[in-house]
Amino acid sequence: VRRVARSSAALATVTLLAACTAGAPSLRLPRTAWSPQKQAAHLLNRLAYGPSPGDVESVVRQGAGAWIARQLEPAQIDDAAVDAKLARYKSLSMAIPELQKAYPRPMEGAAPDPERLPRQIERELVSAKLIRAVESRRQLQEVLADFWFNHFNVSAEKGVDRWMVGAYEREAIRPHLFGRFRDLLGATAAHPAMLFYLDNWTSAGEGLGARKAGLNENYARELLELHTLGVDGGYTQEDVREVARCFTGWSLERPRESARFLFRQRAHDRGRKVVLGTEIAAGGGREDGDKVLDLLARHPSTARFVARKLCVKLVSDDPPAALVERVAGVFLQTGGDLTAVYRAIVTSAEFWSDAAYAAKLKTPLELVASTLRAAGAGVEAGPYLQQALTGMGQPLYHCQPPTGYAESGEAWLGAGALVPRLNFLTEVARRQVPGVRFPEGTSVLADIRAAEFQKQ
């Protein structure tokens, strides 16, 4: 216990050191009694979708600190094989208006080309997500893309979001994974997928807008509760109204044909607002919403809420309060620099503690991806895997409520839920999974059957 306490104190200042090998940077990690293999396995289970054959040895060879440092700069990691594989999916790089044009709502009576049906977008999107989770060498990037998409959840279940969820991930989420929280928040707030999902595009000042209609509180409330402050973060119903007023006019142009962000000056409430005690002066326009985002992104409740959620994801279902406070401190001190936040977590003594090791039940996505990685398998097509994930309760891109899926492992435990999980492992052990290519000669039967494999 004393050793853990001392090393955590030593970690209060996180330093980047030049590693001795190849000039690559490395992170200084707390001392641990774990074997290098155990350290590598833990890292790969938390900052990646589990180890593929040879991964543990590779991490041991580079050193855990160097591996993390490399994962924190994904652009430096060559991922050409995955990029080449994804190039076959045409919809992946299309902007929303293009998608709406290329995969139109099927007309009644016409026999549609199956390749041009809207469901083709989802097939490609799900395939791409699983290919990346299983095969990308930028594993931390994939873990974080899933985390932040889920944090700022939008769902293909909601109307035209079907055409938008992939573009949302590509345009609003992925560019900011290692950047600033404020940029991520701003990108989600102004994206058509979010504006449609939480209805803000229809919100107008009382008596303003095309229909002289009024506010829609949906986005404002979830922005405060789920994206930033957290439900106990200290806001009132009055704050929800005021925030909604600030975002009036953040709208969409032609949402059903060629959706684009549009600020509708005439729908914007230009009156004075007070959000969390801060005045937003009368006469403003689009920037009223930006001011709210500025306020929220540097709020201590946001720091604590985001820090805790990341600690639940990366450390344990009930992370130590002291860790959450330290990580929240880093969030505030660095102006919401997400890379600094991740670094604070993975260099913490708590991350490397026995209490965290294999402490989390895998979510269905983590189970599916880690099983296929353990088998050294490649994903050729996603639809069957999506079906399996649906049976386990986690259909990708289809989480209807804005809360997203639970990050705690506990939520996925239960006798009933275990049956589809075990059946998936059986299919992998028998090498009978549609859309998955297994390498010759490897057998992972014993590994994936062990109870430990359900956890990470």
Added chain:
Amino acid sequence: VIDRRLFLKSSGVAMAGLGFAPAFLRRALAAGTGSRGRVLVTIFQRGAVDGLSMVPPYAEGRYFELRPSLAIPRPGAADGALKLDDTFALHPALGALKPMYDAGALAVVQAVGSPDKSRSHFDAQDFLESGTPGVKTTRDGWQNRLLQASPGDRCAFRGVALQPTLPRSLAGPAPALALERLGSFRLKDAGAADRLAAGRDAELGGSAGEAAAAVRFLAEVKPDRFPPEHGAVYPGSPLGQRLKQIAQLIRADVGLEVAATDCGGWDTHAAQGAGKGQLAGRLQDFGDAIGAFAQDLGERLADVCLVTLTEFGRTVRENGSRGTDHGHGSAMLVLGGGVRGGRVVTRWKGLADAELFEGRDLPVTTDHRDVLGEALIAHLGVSDVASVFPGYQGEPRGVFAPAVSPSR
């Protein structure tokens, strides 16, 4: 078992030509049973259904003023509501439920909800499912505590959720199962769960042991031997298929006591619709599924109490998007054995601004737990409601006839 099945089959034949006759239902409810296990079925309308559309107060002029595009037209008008009493009506898409109301099997509760003020979906659902509004530290759910309160046997089918993962309300120390399809609840490798059960991880091992037992039990019982009876046709929707399977578990006598399921699509912030439209479509499925369930069970409905729940209601005024935002009081339906139906149970204060909660929401004048607590006492014979809803002082609202069943 065989005797009753033959009986049900013959009564099914007798009923086939008559469709779903209220008189038949009245007889069924009057007959009662007593010897067979009582079941509580809950349907959670996740996302907060608009109780003022489900059960519109058509006699209130304010209702039409505050909802220019959303008010359900008055009874008798095109797409009009179905009159229940002098104040309230049922959404026209819930037509399948009207005969049950008329037969006295269905009670409607209006302006019901949680005493907690939260307008957060997550918190309000959590409070409703933990059964302890305002308390976030409660670990188990109220339906699990209901299972804990009676010894029962260790049968995994005492508490079942028809959905992929266990809802908060059924989570806790008493064994409970979540599954989406009875037919595919099989292990592809029969030994897989046993190996896990024998492992070192106590929590996983426990779940695995329960899973293995449940799979074996289900393979023996084969509940899919019980197709819908009395001409019941379930919608193909998830809710329809889930209720169909709950009915199969009931008729297969697997020892079911508590069944739960979810349905979504109620968070109608935009383009909610009135007599037709988005919400009407959801309610059509909801009503048709419950209607089919009641028809399917026939006489057996006397052993079953079905309750619908939602985390809160929606704003009384429509918002800027022809939808409604998060509010407070909503509506509940209570159907089945022991229900004093054919009534709208409410403490109605009208829709004048001064009567609205914070000037915007239908106030909660009946606690969810008043209704659930009464179901526990009257239908399930639970003597200690406080063991299920700790800290709750019961206030029965007369939704059920006084308990006559032997207490458990």
